[in-house]
Amino acid sequence: MEEILSRILDACKIARELESSLLLYVDVASDAHYLLRSCEEIVGAFNKAVHGLYAMQSSQAPSVQMLLMSSAGEGTGNPFCTGVPAPENQPAVTESEGGLSYVHSGAPGQRKGKSLVPRSSKKRNEGISIKLVPAQPNMENPPDDGYTWKKYGQKEILNSRFPRSYYHCTHKHHHGCKAKKKVQRLDDYPSTLEVTYCGAHTCRTSLNQILIPNDNNNNDDSQGGHLGAQAALQTVASQPTLIQDHNWFNREDSSRYIEQMQGGGEVDCSVAEFEDVMFTLGSNSTLDAIFSPSQGKP
DNA sequence: CAGATTTGACCTAT
DNA sequence: ATAGGTCAAATCTG
Incomplete structure (x- = not known):
């Protein structure tokens, strides 16, 4: 567990560094190569943590599973979950015809105060x-x-x-x-x-x-x-x-x-x-x- | 004059 | 409440 937390903290650290750089240096915002590498590092670190958590959830206390179920990309999908096998009822991120799209396979009824059946949304990334x-x-x-x-x-x-x-x-x-x-x-x-x-x-x-x-x-x-x-x-x-x-x-x-x-x-x-x-x-x-x-x- | 473009208003999802 | 998406009247262009 400590190693997983370390991964998460690493990712947070890199993200903070990137944020600081963006705020301090105008050039950084236009340096796509740097931005790409930073994002990949962050995503990579989070992915390792997610892998570790998924490995744990089958054998660990329910609290870990609850954590995953509530945090792994609720609603709009978690971009950090790319390539990670999502548990059932979780949205999976897929590549679609040259663009990223989020396949919403989770249980309906997330919208507060509305019908449990999700309305067809113009803003969903369908096709x-x-x-x-x-x-x-x-x-x-x-x-x-x-x-x-x-x-x-x-x-x-x-x-x-x-x-x-x-x-x-x-x-x-x-x-x-x-x-x-x-x-x-x-x-x-x-x-x-x-x-x-x-x-x-x-x-x-x-x-x-x-x-x-x-x-x-x-x-x-x-x-x-x-x-x-x-x-x-x-x-x-x-x-x-x-x-x-x-x-x-x-x-x-x-x-x-x-x-x-x-x-x-x-x-x-x-x-x-x-x-x-x-x-x-x-x-x-x-x-x-x-x-x-x-x-x-x- | 018909079709394309612009643009402010309105609608809808979050 | 707000941002993104769409509508439709006004305007432009060939």
């Missing part, structure tokens, strides 16, 4: 996908992703220098397409946009959508049958699928991207180069399957 994309010079919009979007709002966000823009698919009204995206410029890297996609396209009207065999069945937005001309498009666009990755960084690649920025000072935001990076990452077996070496880029 979200977060991408980091280079901002094109002199343009507020992210690079074309093959879909047409209509901007329906812009809002100043707390603690963000730049406003967030809201878009939905232009076919929202005609085809009931539920795809939406939020676009926000990063505070630390104004040349980078964070694009958050919510919901899959069901309109299938993209002209250059990549053919992605749909092997994931997590698509809630599928609208049953598809009619008339859409049936023909279906053979081209396959099933309702997630956003194509053309030109875009997944969150996992963001640290690589940030390292590039750190190393080179200024990152060349040429879309072609980012595209090149995307197609040479080699981590996307789907893309590999689609674009054999002899075919090259579309």
Whole structure:
């Protein structure tokens, strides 16, 4: 137990040091590499402690279990629980389609004074996908992703220098397409946009959508049958699928991207180069399957 | 003039 | 109570 407490105290210490650095030195806030390492150290230390506590809970007093049940990521999920087997009724943190998402599998009824059945929440991270994309010079919009979007709002966000823009698919009204995206410029890297996609396209009207065999069945937005001309498009666009990755960084690649920025000072935001990076990452077996070496880029 | 964008007001979840 | 998300009227643009 002492060792576990030591781990927790270590993590707290690192977190305090990071906090102090952020408050004292302006440069630190823009040093992504340092921030990343610090966060990883903190998360690592907490993870070790959590592992130890999980190991204990099966053999230890109920008090330890109660502690875990009440503290391990109540409600919104505990970011420190990544990779740690969560006990039953606890939310598990998973990686989802390039972005972090929190799978809420816990017991309903956490909301005070309300029905025990949780209402469907617009703010739950269902099917979200977060991408980091280079901002094109002199343009507020992210690079074309093959879909047409209509901007329906812009809002100043707390603690963000730049406003967030809201878009939905232009076919929202005609085809009931539920795809939406939020676009926000990063505070630390104004040349980078964070694009958050919510919901899959069901309109299938993209002209250059990549053919992605749909092997994931997590698509809630599928609208049953598809009619008339859409049936023909279906053979081209396959099933309702997630956003194509053309030109875009997944969150996992963001640290690589940030390292590039750190190393080179200024990152060349040429879309072609980012595209090149995307197609040479080699981590996307789907893309590999689609674009054999002899075919090259579309 | 139609469609896109802006922006203040309103709604909803926390 | 507050912040984030959405609506819709006003405005802009081709």
